[in-house]
Amino acid sequence: MIEIENVRKSFGSLEVLKGVSLTVPKGEVLTVIGGSGSGKSTLLTCINGLEPIDSGRILVDGVEVHAKGTDLNRLRRKIGIVFQQWNAFPHLTVLENVMLAQRKVLGRSRAEAEAEAVRQLKHVGLGDKLSVYPSRLSGGQQQRMAIARALAMSPDYMLFDEVTSALDPQLVGEVLDTLRMLAAEGMTMICVTHEMKFAREVSDRVAFFHQGVIAEIAPPEELFGAPRTPELQKFLAATV
Amino acid sequence: MFDTALTVNDLLFLARGAGMTLLVTAIAVGLGTLMGIVFGVVRYQVGPWWGAPLTFFLDIFRSIPLLIQLVLANAFVTTVLGFRVSGFTVACGVLSLYTAAYCAEIVRGGIEAVPQTVRRAARSLGMSWGQDMTHIVLPLATRVALPSWIGLALGVMKDTSLVFVVQVVELLKSTQILITRLQEPLFLLLICGLFYFLISFPIARFGGYLEKKWLAND
Numbered sequence: 001m002i003e004i005e006n007v008r009k010s011f012g013s014l015e016v017l018k019g020v021s022l023t024v025p026k027g028e029v030l031t032v033i034g035g036s037g038s039g040k041s042t043l044l045t046c047i048n049g050l051e052p053i054d055s056g057r058i059l060v061d062g063v064e065v066h067a068k069g070t071d072l073n074r075l076r077r078k079i080g081i082v083f084q085q086w087n088a089f090p091h092l093t094v095l096e097n098v099m100l101a102q103r104k105v106l107g108r109s110r111a112e113a114e115a116e117a118v119r120q121l122k123h124v125g126l127g128d129k130l131s132v133y134p135s136r137l138s139g140g141q142q143q144r145m146a147i148a149r150a151l152a153m154s155p156d157y158m159l160f161d162e163v164t165s166a167l168d169p170q171l172v173g174e175v176l177d178t179l180r181m182l183a184a185e186g187m188t189m190i191c192v193t194h195e196m197k198f199a200r201e202v203s204d205r206v207a208f209f210h211q212g213v214i215a216e217i218a219p220p221e222e223l224f225g226a227p228r229t230p231e232l233q234k235f236l237a238a239t240v
Numbered sequence: 241m242f243d244t245a246l247t248v249n250d251l252l253f254l255a256r257g258a259g260m261t262l263l264v265t266a267i268a269v270g271l272g273t274l275m276g277i278v279f280g281v282v283r284y285q286v287g288p289w290w291g292a293p294l295t296f297f298l299d300i301f302r303s304i305p306l307l308i309q310l311v312l313a314n315a316f317v318t319t320v321l322g323f324r325v326s327g328f329t330v331a332c333g334v335l336s337l338y339t340a341a342y343c344a345e346i347v348r349g350g351i352e353a354v355p356q357t358v359r360r361a362a363r364s365l366g367m368s369w370g371q372d373m374t375h376i377v378l379p380l381a382t383r384v385a386l387p388s389w390i391g392l393a394l395g396v397m398k399d400t401s402l403v404f405v406v407q408v409v410e411l412l413k414s415t416q417i418l419i420t421r422l423q424e425p426l427f428l429l430l431i432c433g434l435f436y437f438l439i440s441f442p443i444a445r446f447g448g449y450l451e452k453k454w455l456a457n458d
């Protein structure tokens with residue numbers, strides 16, 4: 001379970017998160033929508049401790065992420081994250097990309113790591129790209145590789161930050177299909193997305209982020225069907 | 241074709257000089273690169289403010305002519321500190337620091353060229369700072385830094401010709417000794433240049449080979 005309690009976070013004088021509270025139980029698929037610059041990416045990077053917070057707290061399975069004694073490297077094993085920008089390790093092949101952290105972080109043997117990497121890469125449809133370098137992959141393939149790389153760590157939670165928004169339109173579908181597949185498999189996921197149709201289909205709940213707080217959170221039928229706040233009504237009108 | 245007084249023994253004498261040049265270069269570039277990596281990582285990690293003392297220290301080695309450094313260091317170590325060290329040791333010490341000073345900047349530049357997004361991805365997978373450095377940052381920085389580093393190594397190789405001031409007889413000094421004796425400067429310098437070429441060429445080619453290999457993947 002991920003518990004976010006009244007989290008505040010500023011960059012200099014700009015307060016980006018203004019008291020965010022949210023609980024994501026195991027097995028839930030939560031999508032987060034909201035305008036550009038509203039703090040969605042910041043929230044995700046706070047959850048895995050990449051960014052410090054100013055106040056409040058975030059608990060992952062009861063462990064406080066930003067507490068002094070927390071071993072972040074250990075905690076991050078169970079939180080996979082995929083970013084908007086492609087960030088393959090360019091000097092390693094696709095297979096090596098997916099093997100590296102398994103070996104160094106989880107201490108898996110070469111054979112174990114390779115077997116798991118192959119399994120995950122096949123899972124996301126990259127079984128024929130094992131020995132290719134990332135520069136030879138399309139954007140959609142790079143994102144699917146990043147998903148496989150995160151999944152190979154056997155995480156309990158997956159965070160997706162607009163993983164399709166840097167892609168050409170014709171490549172968006174293949175990546176969303178991968179996310180749908182994960183959702184169907186019961187993975188606990190937080191997906192920041194601009195794809196409303198996708199959010200409507202896969203989500204258990206949808207959170208609308210506005211000016212540093214969660215302005216509205218509800219199951220998709222409710223949130224899209226009967227938006228309560230004027231901000232959300234405006235946002236939805238603008239995106240359709 | 242040539243009417244020369246050069247004997248086989250003289251050639252061996254030159255070869256020994258070349259050996260000394262190669263040895264000093266190898267030690268200076270080896271130690272200097274290791275130190276340069278450490279200094280470069282520290283310099284990058286602590287930022288310009290805290291790194292200022294280190295930068296200043298390294299700048300000393302970059303801005304004072306090597307010849308002066310060698311003479312002063314030799315005088316300082318042997319006369320002031322009273323250590324009984326050979327000119328060879330002083331030469332290797334000074335050239336290593338000189339190499340490290342340049343290498344540190346090259347390393348820092350290389351590290352800065354590694355995209356933050358890639359490093360965040362590594363840390364997100366649970367990799368520690370050290371694992372990120374060894375498996376992601378330094379390999380990628382190496383690709384960026386290699387051409388400058390090759391240039392540095394070749395430069396240091398040529399700069400070793402200055403260590404004669406601390407009584408180390410390397411290739412150029414050997415050549416000069418023979419010139420004084422045989423009075424055949426052009427011919428001897430030609431041979432000397434050939435030796436330098438034989439030492440440099442493999443380094444340059446090896447760099448070119450690596451670059452091409454890496455380029456194929458990018």
Ligand SMILES: Nc1ncnc2c1ncn2[C@@H]1O[C@H](COP(=O)(O)OP(=O)(O)OP(=O)(O)O)[C@@H](O)[C@H]1O
Binds near residue numbers: 034035037041043
């Ligand atoms: N490292 C940083 N330093 C300073 N300001 C930052 C930093 N990261 C984000 N910000 C600012 O914080 C605000 C929120 O950024 P964030 O990336 O979380 O928004 P977002 O909701 O993900 O937007 P988008 O939909 O465009 O991705 C923005 O105004 C951004 O400029």
Ligand SMILES: [Mg+2]
Binds near residue numbers: 040041042161162
């Ligand atoms: Mg964002």
